[in-house]
Amino acid sequence: MNTHFAPHNSQIDCDILIIGAGPAGMAAAQAAAPSGQRIVVVDDNFAVGGQIWRDGPNAALPAIAQTYRRVLAQHHNITLLNSTRVVAVNEHRQILLENSEYAWWQNYDRIILCTGSRELLLPFPGWTLPGVTGVGGLQALIKSGVPVDGQRIVIAGSGPLLLAAAATARKAGAQVIRIAEQATAQRLWQFGYSLWRWPSKAIQSVRLGISNITQYRGNSHILNAMGQNQVESVQLKIGSKIEQFDCDRLACGFGLVPNTQLGEVLGCLLKPTSGLSVNRIQETSVPNCFAAGECTGIGGSERALVQGAIAGYAAVGNLNAVQALENKRHRWQDFADCLHKHFTLSDALKTLAQDDTLVCRCEDVPLAALQTCDSWIDAKIHTRCGMGSCQGRVCGAATQFIFDWNAPPARQIISPVRLDSFMGCCLMPHDDNTARPVVDSH
Numbered sequence: 001m002n003t004h005f006a007p008h009n010s011q012i013d014c015d016i017l018i019i020g021a022g023p024a025g026m027a028a029a030q031a032a033a034p035s036g037q038r039i040v041v042v043d044d045n046f047a048v049g050g051q052i053w054r055d056g057p058n059a060a061l062p063a064i065a066q067t068y069r070r071v072l073a074q075h076h077n078i079t080l081l082n083s084t085r086v087v088a089v090n091e092h093r094q095i096l097l098e099n100s101e102y103a104w105w106q107n108y109d110r111i112i113l114c115t116g117s118r119e120l121l122l123p124f125p126g127w128t129l130p131g132v133t134g135v136g137g138l139q140a141l142i143k144s145g146v147p148v149d150g151q152r153i154v155i156a157g158s159g160p161l162l163l164a165a166a167a168t169a170r171k172a173g174a175q176v177i178r179i180a181e182q183a184t185a186q187r188l189w190q191f192g193y194s195l196w197r198w199p200s201k202a203i204q205s206v207r208l209g210i211s212n213i214t215q216y217r218g219n220s221h222i223l224n225a226m227g228q229n230q231v232e233s234v235q236l237k238i239g240s241k242i243e244q245f246d247c248d249r250l251a252c253g254f255g256l257v258p259n260t261q262l263g264e265v266l267g268c269l270l271k272p273t274s275g276l277s278v279n280r281i282q283e284t285s286v287p288n289c290f291a292a293g294e295c296t297g298i299g300g301s302e303r304a305l306v307q308g309a310i311a312g313y314a315a316v317g318n319l320n321a322v323q324a325l326e327n328k329r330h331r332w333q334d335f336a337d338c339l340h341k342h343f344t345l346s347d348a349l350k351t352l353a354q355d356d357t358l359v360c361r362c363e364d365v366p367l368a369a370l371q372t373c374d375s376w377i378d379a380k381i382h383t384r385c386g387m388g389s390c391q392g393r394v395c396g397a398a399t400q401f402i403f404d405w406n407a408p409p410a411r412q413i414i415s416p417v418r419l420d421s422f423m424g425c426c427l428m429p430h431d432d433n434t435a436r437p438v439v440d441s442h
């Protein structure tokens with residue numbers, strides 16, 4: 001595996017381009033590699049692993065993550081581009097990539113989208129205070145070395161990620177004082193009972209459940225976070241009671257949202273529910289464009305791994321191997337469906353934000369300013385909602401939930417971009433299909 005890629009001296013043509021090196025992207029690369037075709041894997045993190053196997057000074061990678069890393073490293077036809085992100089695409093099977101030094105057009109023949117998901121963050125009074133993060137955000141901070149030893153942490157929101165974050169925080173020496181899950185106790189019991197069909201998940205939840213049993217509450221949600229310069233306390237609604245807890249941090253996440261922007265810009269259709277639509281071989285509605293993992297809908301790392309492997313095999317034409325994995329994918333899709341059924345968000349969460357609560361925190365747009373708008377585009381035009389540095393990645397999904405607006409349409413430029421890369425994107429002639437580095441920031 002070539003990890004020292006420099007655009008000037010390495011190939012910028014490849015047979016298979018994989019975007020995202022989480023479980024889905026790693027499994028896709030591993031499945032496609034024995035074909036001997038030239039594979040390029042791009043990820044904006046500094047190391048492979050995606051969200052669940054995020055590396056860092058305080059990260060302990062599980063054996064399965066280390067095995068995937070080792071196997072990928074053995075294949076010399078895989079080029080890994082870390083700390084590299086997709087900026088734009090064109091219709092000639094070229095993708096504009098950017099790292100800290102260069103921007104260049106990458107040619108490909110087939111592409112596999114494994115762009116994962118991001119957290120759904122919902123606004124509530126105090127959510128912009130320092131010390132308030134997403135649940136996965138808290139995990140990422142801890143893994144990257146932020147100390148939480150001795151800190152009191154409240155975790156709130158929905159889904160199994162709350163328990164995983166609590167375990168990470170506790171392992172790092174924090175005191176988790178309350179975990180507020182919005183799903184009702186009845187739903188939680190039903191979910192627990194249904195896990196007999198996935199024994200590994202049942203064991204995992206028993207283990208996490210036992211270590212969190214005294215702090216975990218169903219039918220509970222955040223009301224507000226309070227503090228002068230930093231969160232100092234939070235109010236939670238627990239059943240019909242309101243309780244206040246002093247704390248040093250609040251981690252709040254309401255599930256995950258598939259990252260579909262890149263697929264949408266490439267012309268891929270979406271499912272009516274959420275995520276990119278794919279067929280039996282994980283191919284999207286665009287020929288030779290495959291998708292796997294959370295960008296096709298939220299479903300956990302096991303589903304991402306099997307979908308990634310299917311996409312990798314399909315991209316190299318190994319349809320026997322695809323067929324052999326279909327039952328496994330079906331099994332983990334059932335698990336995903338079970339998750340969605342039991343952790344559906346309550347409508348009560350639509351009213352957490354007050355009139356003066358900022359919904360778009362990049363452009364300081366409060367809820368009251370949005371209440372007179374009737375769509376995302378209307379809100380953008382009249383309030384600048386979604387026009388700041390996150391480009392609607394946070395407030396777009398939040399307003400979709402709160403107001404039932406349609407999702408923000410994907411934009412041609414996928415992420416905030418350096419001016420020199422942007423110029424390269426505008427000036428590059430693409431029709432001769434001879435990609436070359438367009439910008440060298442040196």
Ligand SMILES: Cc1cc2nc3c(=O)[nH]c(=O)nc-3n(C[C@H](O)[C@H](O)[C@H](O)COP(=O)(O)OP(=O)(O)OC[C@H]3O[C@@H](n4cnc5c(N)ncnc54)[C@H](O)[C@@H]3O)c2cc1C
Pocket residue numbers: 019020021022023024025042043044045049050051052053084085086114115116117118119135136137139161164165256259262292293294295299300301302304414
């Ligand atoms: C913040 C967060 C924390 C999570 N923590 C856990 C956990 O502790 N336990 C658990 O079971 N599940 C966790 N999950 C769910 C977990 O992501 C999935 O179960 C699983 O990792 C999905 O694998 P994937 O390969 O589909 O996506 P991911 O693991 O999300 O990998 C996608 C990768 O693509 C990269 N990427 C996306 N877009 C681009 C682009 N334009 N250019 C370059 N690179 C790009 C991302 O940086 C990422 O590395 C978490 C999810 C999130 C969002």
